[in-house]
Amino acid sequence: MQIQQSTKVITIFLVFILALFGVFIRYTYVSQSERDLSKIIIKEREKAKRGSIxxxxxxTVAYTEKVYTATVDTRDIPEDNKKIFAKMFSIYSGIPEEKILKKINSRKGIVILARKLNFRQYEGLKKLSRELTASRILVGRHVDGVYRYIGLAVVESGAERIYPYGDTLTPFIGYTNEYHEGRYSRVEGVKGIEKRFNDDMKPIHDGYLRGNRDVRGVIIRNGNLEQMVRSDGSDTHLTINMALQKRIELILSEYKEKLDAREVIGAVMESDTGNLLALATSNRFVRKTLKDISYLNVDAVEYIFEPGSVIKPIVYALLLEHKHIRRGQHIDCENGKxxxxxxxxxxxxxxxxxxxxxxIIHSSNIGMAKLVKDFDPIEYYNGLKKFGLGIRSGLEVSREIKGRIRSIHELRSHIYRATTAYGYGILVNFMQLLKAFNIFNNEGKIVIPKGVAYLKRGETIFSDIIRDTPTIENSEVISPATARKMKHILIRTVKEGTGRGTDIVGLEIGGKTGTAHIASRGGYLDKYHSSFFGFANDKEHKYTIGVTVVDPEEGYFASQTAVPIFRAIVEALLETKFLEKSY
Incomplete structure (x- = not known):
């Protein structure tokens, strides 16, 4: 009996010793495992982003947002749990439950549930993944004795360009297309500002953390940590004022419909700096719903046309500058023929x-034809070039069509000198005319139109923007005396002549109308361009303003089309406090 009891005690003691030994072995294993894990080096990358506009x-009218892709291993979803999984994924992602069910029933294995998820969806789905695992709606499985579990995974997969204000400032800011670096998608500029400054805005380099990890897989921030901070692309800062831009876009859209026009273009520029406060068109786009690809073009510099009578003040100023017009001179306009x-x-x-x-005041073609009869062709040609016609305006876009003026050889013909003087037989773009008219409101000096003020990367500002034009900023095109004479004539044109509808008491307003047939295949259509270019000033501010209406059906004279739009833009400048009635 005593022997049996002793044997029992010894057995219990041995089991106890073995248990203690097992605990010791387990503790030693785990401890060693943790030490081994801490020796494992891992690297976490942070993708750099494209700069904003x-x-x-x-x-911020354009910025880059990271996007994410959600996948699930359907083998980790028990059949009875598929419906609840689809329902919960739908709640967090906003994707219809039926669509999710269809995907997870389509095949066994890893299935892509959603692409281009935003950060809010990403955060929600990461939380959902943990909840599905904890509640065993998603469960792992054993394969050849090895436990495998993938479940719901949500990973960064690329970057998407966001335009939060829809069609605002299109097509000037342009758009982007997607390309891939391995499995990661990025964007690059295709048109407008997005393309012109693509190299400046594109990401410089990604950031990363490299170091030992702890048992949870988190990088240990100790002396062994290596780090590189990501370097994003430069932000592009525009001269455009959003409040004014939106108002003018609404005005142009309203008049496009009212006049049944193909397009209406308008702009406001600071006369002394060339900074554009607004550059607008009625033909704007949202990329995802784009129907007419012509809306992608920045027609302020990509659409060329015969300017008609808006060219007359430019030619008249050259005649004044070269002393071909005398004080007190009269001219016979032949009663219209x-x-x-x-x-x-x-x-x-x-x-x-x-x-x-x-x-100029009453827009006589005959008068201009007579005035240029003896104008030297070389002076004529060089003068038009100095005003910026036939050369690029310098606006910071990816493409500009510079049009053409008559050659010196052609200008040796009186008829070519005459037709040029009233705006036929030459081709210009809208921005060239705005730039030229600005000279009258800037003491005879030319400035380059600017839509971009500067680039900024971090705290560093880059203001030395390269602009594609031979124009020398602030160079004198005509003397201040000639500019003042022209300004006076253009003010009279508004008060007495073809621009009467633009006059507003308390402001100094001047300008010139122009109406011209649309040329096509060597002839002229029964369709028109109508324009009004001029200025609006108070005692503190000076602005040059342009309007061009393409192919209006409801009236075609500029006095009926472009003039009321010009006036509406000036009223918008008053409403937004850019101008105050002070004269």
Whole structure:
């Protein structure tokens, strides 16, 4: 009996010793495992982002957002749990439950449930993944004695360009297309500002953390940590004022519909700096719903046309500068009919013998044809070039069509000198005309139109923007005296002539209308371009403003189309406090 009891005690003691030994072995294993894990080096990457586009009043009109892809291993979803999984995924992602069910029933293995998820969805789905695992809605499985579990995974998969204000500032800011670096998607500029500054805005280099990990797989921040901070692309800061831009876009859209026009273009520029406060068109786009690809073009510099009578002040100023017009001079406008060889020239408003300024105020083609009769072709050609016609304007976009002016050889012909003087036979773009008219409101000096103020990377500002134009900033095109004379004539044109509808008491406003047939295949259509270019000033501020209406069906004279739009833009400048009635 005693022997049996002793044997029992010894057995219990041995079991106890073995248990203690097992605990010791387990503790030693885990401890060693933790030490081994701490020796494992891991690297976490942080993708750099493309720079943003920001207006002068602080609105971010284009930025890059990281996007994520969600996958699930359908083998980790028991059949009875598929419906609840689909329901919960739908709640967190916003994707219909039926669509998720269809995907997880489509095949066994890893299935992509959603692409291009935003950060909010990513955070929600990461939380859901933990909840599904904890509640065993997703469970692992044993394969050849090895436990395998993938479950729901949500990973960063690329970057997407976001335009939070829809079609605002299109097509000027342009758009991007997607490309891939391995499995990671990025974007690059294709048109407009996005392309012109693509190299500046694209990511510089990714960031990373490299170091030992703890048992949870988290990098230990100790002396062994290696780190590189990501370097994003530069932000592009525009001169455009968002509040004014939106108002003018609404005005142009309203008049496009009212006039049944193909397009209406408008812009406001600071006369002394060339900074564009607004560059707008009625033809804007949202990339995902784009129907007409012509809306992708920045027609302010990509659409060329015969300017019509808006060219007259430019030619008249050259004649003044070269002393081809005398003080007190009169000119016979032949009561509206005049011949150069076999070419008949007419005026819409016939006049007889009038003071020479009336040629601009009442827009006489005959008067201009007579004034340029003896104008030296070389002076004529070089003068138009100095005004910025036939050369790139310098606006910071990816593409500009510079049009053409008559060659010196062509200008040796009186008829070519004459037709050029009233805006036929030459091709210009909208921005060239805005740039040229600005000279009258800037003491005879030319400035380059600017839509971009500066680039910024971190705290470093890059303001030395390279602009594609031979124009020398602030160079004198005409003397201040000639500029003042022209300014006076253009103010009279608004008060007495074709621009009467733009006059507003308390402001200094001047400008010139222009209407021209649309040329096509060597001839002219019964369709028109109508324009008004000029300025609006108070005692503290000076702005140059342009409007061009392409192919209006409801009226075609500029006095009926472009003039009321110009006035509406000036009123918008008053409403937004850029101008105050002070004269």
């Amino acid at each position: 920001i207006t002068s009043d602080g609105y 005049y011949w150069i060889g076999r070419k008949k020239i007419t005026d819409e408003h016939p006049m007889g013998n009038v003071p020479v300024e009336e040629v």
